[in-house]
Amino acid sequence: MRTVEDVRPRAERRPALRVVALLLALVCAALGAAGLATADRGVERHSTMVAGVPLEVVRPAGATGRLPGVVVAHGLAASRQLMRGFADTLARRGYAVELVDLAGHGASTARLPGAGDGLAADARLDRDLDVAVGHLRSMPWVDAARIGLLGHSMGAAAVLRYATAHPEISATVSISQGPTSSTGSAARPRNLLLLAGGLEFAGFRDGALEALRAAYPRGRAGVTYGDPRAGTARRAVVVPGVEHVGVLFHPRTHREVATWFDGTLGASSGGPHGAGLRPVWRAGSAMLLHLAAVLSFGAIAAAVLRPVASGRERRRVPLPLALGVPAGAVLAAVPVMAVVPRGLLPLAVAAPVAGFFGVIGVVLLGTALLTGRTGVSRDGRSSVVAAVVLVALTVVSFAVPAQLGWAHAVPVGPRAWALLPIAACATAFFGGVEALCGGYGRRAAILIHAWIAGGALAGLGVAALVGAASSFVLLVAPLLAGLLVWQGVQAAALRAVRAPVWLTAVVGGALLAWPIAVTMPII
Incomplete structure (x- = not known):
């Protein structure tokens, strides 16, 4: 005979854990908020829109005289927020830094042709850089004769191309640009620093060395060649x-960048506010706020959706099905990515990725229905109210810290309506996951959730390797992995209060869909 203690939800039996989680959440929230509040200390920021290109100019607070300028360009599926660490580093050393949202990214509503590939895309990116460089040069406190460029990934290829065509650019920093078509001239582009992460795909590391050796055939990483005064300096590091994104936040990267521009643009090292490197200050503070949201979710869920004292027992999907069907669903979803039209949604790779998750979700939900799994009775009105609160909390928990710290997170242009079909597919996926987890104990459900999430990530990798999906999927896989883990924590908290499957699905759908909709480039 089972006691009341046996049937009571585990979350009710461990209030101490919830208190500890809340205390940790408060600490993380306080540290994160303090970090973001002080991130702009010593610098001034001004955002504007010029010829349809969103720009943000950062300079030392109270600076006098004419400053050397640097235009910073982000990579594919990123935005100027991800590159703010370079503005923080350089502005404190006496530079005027201009961050740009390239076409299809961030606050830009312009279309990026070919998702960044092809001559039309090159022309559009060149045009955006031309607008940014022209705007920075027009500032009365900027020395138009000392302008440098910095770019990452797609932005790196763009600044390399632009600087090669514009010899008036004094120095260029290229981070993770991949293979290049360098002419082999040490003077075009002038004073080139090439950086790549040691854990990146070989093409990115090789691309940096190839670009160095195009001008200096015997060039080695970590050695500077040429003369900065003549514009022929070259260095590869x-x-x-670190991998493709981590390279942006490594102190070595920022030291190399600051030293390179100091030597080629002639800024006064240290600037009026010192030369302290803070590459992760802003993004790290935002991550602490994300962590605070994850830690506090369980307590908030319990407050708005109190545990059910009794209800129908959940019939479990047999374990072989709970483990085997997801594997089959992933295999079935991989070829779907190849047949979903890339332009079905106005966002790069969004349609195939959404279709992938949607197919898996439909298969899992179908399995649960065929096995006759039942749910837990609950008042419908309270569930709807809780769903509204928890979805809003989830979106805000992602969007606000991201917007302040590392990514543009406000839907603009066609992103707003594209969010709906992406959310529908993501909701189906998490509904299927939760349906298979239902009826199992806490640990078993967590393992099933992790099994399905890991299988989905593996399936995306297979799809990219066999050509069913763009290889770009591999670069956004870390973001997707983080979101799946985040939802895994939230789903466990909702199971503890016996939330209905549809509520957990809707919350997870919002969490996965929002970042995809706001980060994938408009095409």
Whole structure:
């Protein structure tokens, strides 16, 4: 005979854990908020829109005289927020820094042809850089004769191309640009620093060395060649232990960038506010706020959706099905990515990725229905109210810290309506996951959730490797992995209060869909 203690939800049996989580959440929230509040100390920011290109100019607070300028360009599926660390570093050393949202990204509503590939895309990116450079040069406190460029990934290829065509650009920093078609001239572009992460795909590391050796055939990483005064300086550096995004936040990257521009643009090292490097200050503070949201979710869910004291027992999907069907669903979803029209949604890779998750969700939901799994009775009105609160909390928990710290997170242009079909597919996916987890104990449900999430990530990798999806999927896989883990924590908290499957699905759908809709480039 089972006691009341046996049937009571585990979350009710462990109030101490919830208190500890809330205390940790408060600490993380306080540290994150303090970090973001002080991130702009010593610098001034001004955002504007010029010829349809969103720009943000950062300079040392109270600076006098004419400053050297640097235009910073982000990579594919990023925005100027991801590159703010370079503005923080350089502005404190005496530079005027202009961050740009390239076409299809961030606050820009312009279409990026070919999702960044092809001559039309090159022309559009060149045009946006031309607008940014022209605007920075027009500032009365900027020395128009000392302008540099910095770019990452797609932005790196763009600044390389632009600087090669515009010899008036004094120095260029290219981070993770991949293979290049360099002419082999040491003077075009002038004073080139090439960086790549040690954990990046080989093409990115090789691209940096190839660009160096195009001008200096015997060039080695970590050695500077040429003369900065003549514009022929070249240097390639592989930053150890970081991948495609992590390279942007490594102190070695920022030291190399600051030293390179100091030597080629002639800024006064240290600037009026010192030369302290703070590459992760802003993004790290935002991550602390994300962590605070994850830690506090369980307590908030319990407050708005109190545990059910009794209800119908959940019939479990047999374990072989709970583990085997997801594997089959992933295999079935991989070829779907190849047949979903890339232009079905106005966002790069969004339609195939959404279709992938949607197919898996439909298969999992169908399995649960065929096995006759039942749910838990609950007052419908309270569930709807809780769903509204928890979805809003989830979106705000992602969007606000991201917008302040590392990514543009406000839907603009066609992103707003594209969010709906993406959310529908993501909701189906998490509904299927939760349906298979229903009826299992806490640990078993967590393992099933992790099994399905890991299988989905593996399926995306297979799809990219066999050509069913763009290889760009591999670069956004870390973001998707983080979101799946985030929802795994939220789903466990909702199971503890016996939330209905549809509520957990809707919350997870919002969490996965929002970042995809606001980060994938408009095409």
